[in-house]
Amino acid sequence: MTDFSDLFKADNDQPARLIHLVDSNRFESWLNEQSEPVRALVGAQKFRGKASEHAILPAQGDDGWSVVAGVANHKKLGTWCLAKLAEVLPEGTYRLSEGAPGAAALGWLTAQYRFGRYRKEDNPVGPRTLLTKDIGRIDTTVQLANAVALVRDLVNTPAADMGPAQLEDAARVLAKRHDAAFTVTKGDELEQGYPMIHAVGKAADKSFAPRLIELQWGDPGKPRIAIVGKGICFDSGGLDIKPASAMLLMKKDMGGAAHALALAQLVMGARLPVRLHLLIPAAENAVGGNAFRPGDILKSRKGISVEIGNTDAEGRLVLGDALARASEDKPDLIIDYATLTGAARVAVGPDLPALFANDDDVAAAVSAAGAEVDDPSWRLPLWDGYADMLKSDTADINNAGEGGFAGAITAALFLRRFVPDDTPWLHIDTFAWRPSARPGRPKGGEALGLRAIFRFLQQRYG
Numbered sequence: 001m002t003d004f005s006d007l008f009k010a011d012n013d014q015p016a017r018l019i020h021l022v023d024s025n026r027f028e029s030w031l032n033e034q035s036e037p038v039r040a041l042v043g044a045q046k047f048r049g050k051a052s053e054h055a056i057l058p059a060q061g062d063d064g065w066s067v068v069a070g071v072a073n074h075k076k077l078g079t080w081c082l083a084k085l086a087e088v089l090p091e092g093t094y095r096l097s098e099g100a101p102g103a104a105a106l107g108w109l110t111a112q113y114r115f116g117r118y119r120k121e122d123n124p125v126g127p128r129t130l131l132t133k134d135i136g137r138i139d140t141t142v143q144l145a146n147a148v149a150l151v152r153d154l155v156n157t158p159a160a161d162m163g164p165a166q167l168e169d170a171a172r173v174l175a176k177r178h179d180a181a182f183t184v185t186k187g188d189e190l191e192q193g194y195p196m197i198h199a200v201g202k203a204a205d206k207s208f209a210p211r212l213i214e215l216q217w218g219d220p221g222k223p224r225i226a227i228v229g230k231g232i233c234f235d236s237g238g239l240d241i242k243p244a245s246a247m248l249l250m251k252k253d254m255g256g257a258a259h260a261l262a263l264a265q266l267v268m269g270a271r272l273p274v275r276l277h278l279l280i281p282a283a284e285n286a287v288g289g290n291a292f293r294p295g296d297i298l299k300s301r302k303g304i305s306v307e308i309g310n311t312d313a314e315g316r317l318v319l320g321d322a323l324a325r326a327s328e329d330k331p332d333l334i335i336d337y338a339t340l341t342g343a344a345r346v347a348v349g350p351d352l353p354a355l356f357a358n359d360d361d362v363a364a365a366v367s368a369a370g371a372e373v374d375d376p377s378w379r380l381p382l383w384d385g386y387a388d389m390l391k392s393d394t395a396d397i398n399n400a401g402e403g404g405f406a407g408a409i410t411a412a413l414f415l416r417r418f419v420p421d422d423t424p425w426l427h428i429d430t431f432a433w434r435p436s437a438r439p440g441r442p443k444g445g446e447a448l449g450l451r452a453i454f455r456f457l458q459q460r461y462g
Helices: 027-032 036-044 083-088 104-110 135-156 164-177 187-193 195-201 250-269 315-327 342-348 360-372 384-390 407-416 450-461
Strands: 008-010 017-022 054-057 066-070 092-096 128-132 181-186 211-217 224-229 231-235 275-285 333-338 354-357 425-429
Touching (some): 104 128, 128 135, 164 250, 164 275, 224 250, 231 250, 275 315, 315 333, 342 407
Parallel strands (some): 017 066, 017 092
16 A cells, blocks of 8 residues: 555655646736746646646756646645646655645545556656645544545455455454454354344355454543444345346445445544444355345344345345444444445435435534535435335345335435434445546545545544
């Protein structure tokens, strides 16, 4: 993983190339202040001050060459406004000619993320380091970039190398780093205590055996928060098998677990005054002679019986058992992340996680936090009128809604059955993937809804 600590450093007046920022309103006045050779060079590079454009400026006096870059608003820098620069500038050290990078530093760092586990770049570019006088922002920005990179690394890794055992390893490393308590439940104990997690994962090879991974950290006297992440390391669909086209991206079906791990890393790294309980139900939804079947009725940890309407609606099953476990300790807040439904992507597309909440104030706070840090979500309703879609003739509930309507909502309603009514609960149905690259955000695994929830937790508990 990229060492982001080398890319954002304190400005102690060390040598660095200058970056001049302009926006469309400031461009003409800036250009008029330049010498004729500079104006000619800027024109030759077709720079017009638009966002994401840049031009190289010649050396002046003892100073080396510098850069002019276009941004949307040079007085208020957004998260991604320097990301394109960080992708295309030569290796070296840079500082802004005026002001501090602020929120834009995160985009500068994440733009230099590379997933190089399986291939090497032919002509790798060295680090582009950004300097700042605002030294208080450095550690926080680096921690956020590291958390984003953790999500990307875990999601980008193929399922053969990112099964339940590897998720367990990642959580164990995190627990050791922060001196957290760590437990794993599998085998007979899993079958007895978490029957839905066991049922979903039992057809996988024994090297991909299902398990519940738990980490606990912090002062037991502080407010308890539970973070749950769906860890389906590969989803074939089970006996209701997916078509090949739908299976291609199923290495990312543990994206909820990746987000949960990254959020736990941020909480512990910031030493928020909370009692953290991280839960990752990890399994592979495989096809086999012992796979669970359509029409089966599963027991759950909470005692709710579940009829299987579709084996490809397995994420809500493993989350149900994990949410029941999280609820037993009476937390102040429960958060779950899951790549749960294609319906959420139809509703809000790949960039916006669908946000569900049983508390209006909490939902509003999360939305406001997301807007503040350029990490938006879109709230969808827990519409009680659709609860009948999950009715079963033979069990307490069916895991698949009727008729294909309101798939993201009915999935959230299913999960709500496993959460106490009086416990604030957030459900984030995230894509965890970027289908096409944008500045600072390469194609592949992506953290969507991570920074918003962390900012919300900082405001609620910090």
